[in-house]
Amino acid sequence: MPETALHANSKVINAELSFEDFKKIVINDYRIGFESRQASLIGRREVLTGKAKFGIFGDGKEVAQMAMAKAFKKGDWRAGYYRDQTFMFATGMSNLLEFFAQLYAYPDVEKDPASAGRQMNCHYATRFVNPDGSWVNQAETMNCSADISTTGGHMPRLLGLAYASKLYRQNKELEYLNTFSVNGNEVAFGSIGNGSTSEGLFFEAFNAAGVLQVPMAISVWDDAYAISVPAKLQTTKEDISEILKGFQREADTNGYEIFKVRGWDYVALCETYERAITICRNEHVPVLIHVTEMTQPQGHSTSGSHERYKTKERLAWEDEHDCLLQMRKWMIASAIATEPEMDDLEANAKKYVRDCQRQVWNELCDGIRSELNDAARLIDKVAEHSAVQGELNDLVSELRECIDPGRRDVVAAIRKTLRLTVKENNLQKQQLINWLNEESVKNAARYNSKLFSRSQYSPQNVEHVPARYYEDSKFIDGREVLNACFEANFDRDKTIVAFGEDVGSIGDVNQGFAGLQGKFGDLRITDTGIREATIIGQGIGLAMRGLKPIAEIQYLDYLLYSINVLSDDLATLSYRTYGGQKAPLIVRTRGHRLEGIWHSGSPLGLILNSMRGLHICVPRDMTQAAGMYNVLLRGDEPALMIECLNGYRLKERLPANVGEFTVPLGKAEVLKYGTDITVISYGSTLRIVMEAAKELEKLGINIEVIDPQTLYPFDIDNVCGTSLKKTSKLLIVDEDLPGAASAYILQRVLEAQKGYYSLDAQPRTLCSKEHRPPYGSDGDYFSKPSFDDIIEAVYALMNESDPHKYPSIY
Ligand SMILES: Cc1ncc(C[n+]2csc(CCOP(=O)(O)OP(=O)(O)O)c2C)c(N)n1
Numbered sequence: 001m002p003e004t005a006l007h008a009n010s011k012v013i014n015a016e017l018s019f020e021d022f023k024k025i026v027i028n029d030y031r032i033g034f035e036s037r038q039a040s041l042i043g044r045r046e047v048l049t050g051k052a053k054f055g056i057f058g059d060g061k062e063v064a065q066m067a068m069a070k071a072f073k074k075g076d077w078r079a080g081y082y083r084d085q086t087f088m089f090a091t092g093m094s095n096l097l098e099f100f101a102q103l104y105a106y107p108d109v110e111k112d113p114a115s116a117g118r119q120m121n122c123h124y125a126t127r128f129v130n131p132d133g134s135w136v137n138q139a140e141t142m143n144c145s146a147d148i149s150t151t152g153g154h155m156p157r158l159l160g161l162a163y164a165s166k167l168y169r170q171n172k173e174l175e176y177l178n179t180f181s182v183n184g185n186e187v188a189f190g191s192i193g194n195g196s197t198s199e200g201l202f203f204e205a206f207n208a209a210g211v212l213q214v215p216m217a218i219s220v221w222d223d224a225y226a227i228s229v230p231a232k233l234q235t236t237k238e239d240i241s242e243i244l245k246g247f248q249r250e251a252d253t254n255g256y257e258i259f260k261v262r263g264w265d266y267v268a269l270c271e272t273y274e275r276a277i278t279i280c281r282n283e284h285v286p287v288l289i290h291v292t293e294m295t296q297p298q299g300h301s302t303s304g305s306h307e308r309y310k311t312k313e314r315l316a317w318e319d320e321h322d323c324l325l326q327m328r329k330w331m332i333a334s335a336i337a338t339e340p341e342m343d344d345l346e347a348n349a350k351k352y353v354r355d356c357q358r359q360v361w362n363e364l365c366d367g368i369r370s371e372l373n374d375a376a377r378l379i380d381k382v383a384e385h386s387a388v389q390g391e392l393n394d395l396v397s398e399l400r401e402c403i404d405p406g407r408r409d410v411v412a413a414i415r416k417t418l419r420l421t422v423k424e425n426n427l428q429k430q431q432l433i434n435w436l437n438e439e440s441v442k443n444a445a446r447y448n449s450k451l452f453s454r455s456q457y458s459p460q461n462v463e464h465v466p467a468r469y470y471e472d473s474k475f476i477d478g479r480e481v482l483n484a485c486f487e488a489n490f491d492r493d494k495t496i497v498a499f500g501e502d503v504g505s506i507g508d509v510n511q512g513f514a515g516l517q518g519k520f521g522d523l524r525i526t527d528t529g530i531r532e533a534t535i536i537g538q539g540i541g542l543a544m545r546g547l548k549p550i551a552e553i554q555y556l557d558y559l560l561y562s563i564n565v566l567s568d569d570l571a572t573l574s575y576r577t578y579g580g581q582k583a584p585l586i587v588r589t590r591g592h593r594l595e596g597i598w599h600s601g602s603p604l605g606l607i608l609n610s611m612r613g614l615h616i617c618v619p620r621d622m623t624q625a626a627g628m629y630n631v632l633l634r635g636d637e638p639a640l641m642i643e644c645l646n647g648y649r650l651k652e653r654l655p656a657n658v659g660e661f662t663v664p665l666g667k668a669e670v671l672k673y674g675t676d677i678t679v680i681s682y683g684s685t686l687r688i689v690m691e692a693a694k695e696l697e698k699l700g701i702n703i704e705v706i707d708p709q710t711l712y713p714f715d716i717d718n719v720c721g722t723s724l725k726k727t728s729k730l731l732i733v734d735e736d737l738p739g740a741a742s743a744y745i746l747q748r749v750l751e752a753q754k755g756y757y758s759l760d761a762q763p764r765t766l767c768s769k770e771h772r773p774p775y776g777s778d779g780d781y782f783s784k785p786s787f788d789d790i791i792e793a794v795y796a797l798m799n800e801s802d803p804h805k806y807p808s809i810y
């Protein structure tokens, strides 16, 4: 029996609520919890019998989630993890049909609105972007940001979702955005497992929310384990709320309200959530609700069994403290329901969940069966006139006998048919090919689409406006060009905010935002702590909630401290929700050559390989950067902007339309026309390439220099490939490691643009050394492509093709 009896003054029994009404509410809660449990039990069976691939469920966590759901309102947000099915059912943000659809990887957004079959089961999301790319009215809906599988990986985003409420409450200029917020009265609910609180991201986000004082309610579901690893090996004192006590706010400090409650105590849970969320919502104070004594009736996931690592005593304790069992006992003891009534409810719930499961499975199978039958009929027709009729008949029989066929079985059978009949002039084959082509389009939409929004609001659709200069246009420092661009955009669009280390008061370390905090206020241009991962998360949350954030990472070298968030969360967002969510965040940073192991990084290979789903902008100067910002600030897709660290004080001409002109993404530019060699480079090295080009002319060599400007997308008009047709020789000058970004560029130019067919010499890359560049100018000279290196690399190519005209230098 729960120790917590129903207190006479309990808020669960509201004075205005009759006992009958109260009973109905409790019984309904129990029904939701029990259905959720059945879903877990059936779900596990579906995996073990092979219909689903993997299962991880929320059994043992049901009661706390019903209580949490009671405090969750329209306009609120969730960022949580895979245990939250009961909460999702109780709020109506998901249901049993969707639960099973995702379990079976049903690739249909109507069936699995969270991910269209792309995510593992129990990865939740609501759709807050309409099919035309516009936002839904988030103030009128309950909102769930899309889960990711990395435990703790959602914490930075949770911070951002909560921070948006602070901006909506405090910045009166945003009041008109009432489809995103009602005066910032929303709470961002987070959930995390006890084990995952060991992650750095948890602590970083936890501290930041305490500093920022945002309405973030973080629930820790504590079942004393993280797969097999017990609390003793996870958490100091085995108790997360105990060790976080220093965050408790006091009369004259900021901080948290911290609550601790047992996961099987329905009444205490309801009371705790009501109290905690009221404080969080009204006072904009983050709260921690540590829910202890939770269980895992089926163990961690379908990957193993917990009998392997839990003692008999622990397993017996878990049986006894199963939250639904405890709630049931309490309901009977409190005369809320009789035992037969409970039996009845449970029997109905079991049947209902089973019916839902069967319905989804049958619908999925019917769809695939009908495709299979189409394909089988077409293969039969090919077989009628084929020399390999027997083999084809066997293939069709095998296909028809498939027990749980997938689309891969259907498509593989067709592809095999085409291979087997490759030398036959069989007229029936064309129908098969046509059918396969049609299915390929559908399968590409199912499995390979929506890496970017590509909606009407995509930066690709932002109108091209050339930069305008007058005769008296001034030459000013590059940083001042950026500063003017930011000022114009902040004036134009009240939703734009910028934040990062040293961005606020001094206007960033290179003064791109200098003076702008004074003009636009510290809610729009804001300093943050040193916490790269949550700076990105802050941006993701704001961007999801209709604001236009520029999140600054002080130097490119420090992007690594946020790469998990960029790669796992931001880059996958559109894809993993099938375009149902977006976060048009601009990540601003500066990099390439300066001096020192952590101040001269250019790890574009790493970035390109981990951030597909973001535009990667590598402008050669601040004017080009400004033109790209003008595009991105008007678009709805995320991007990383890498400014040239050594370019802020170089003189550039200020465009008259500095806040409006655009540099389209993916448009390569020929900086110098030439005939002998195509040289592709980007960012800071371009200046050196251009100097080298002058010297090379003295040696009788005329190079063509191309700046792709963005590495993703890369040169969409094939400027590089076209240049190669003229020069037939290729050199890539890249500050990244050998075989890193340059390998990517080679793939784009030689394979995608078919540049290979234009070559008459081996393509070359000139990169940095494999170590990071040491400090000092000599370190730079001997580590990164230098003026001399470029000249010699170009010359060597010419020497190779005509040693008489270009005799060897050495
Ligand atoms: C970053 C990361 N590391 C490891 C894993 C593998 N993993 C998945 S669940 C899990 C245990 C999580 O335990 P806990 O946070 O206590 O949550 P519970 O499953 O117990 O509710 C681990 C280690 C992961 N998904 N992500």
Ligand SMILES: [Mg+2]
Pocket (backbone or CB within 6 Å): 193, 194, 195, 221, 222, 223, 224, 225, 226, 227
């Ligand atoms: Mg756990």
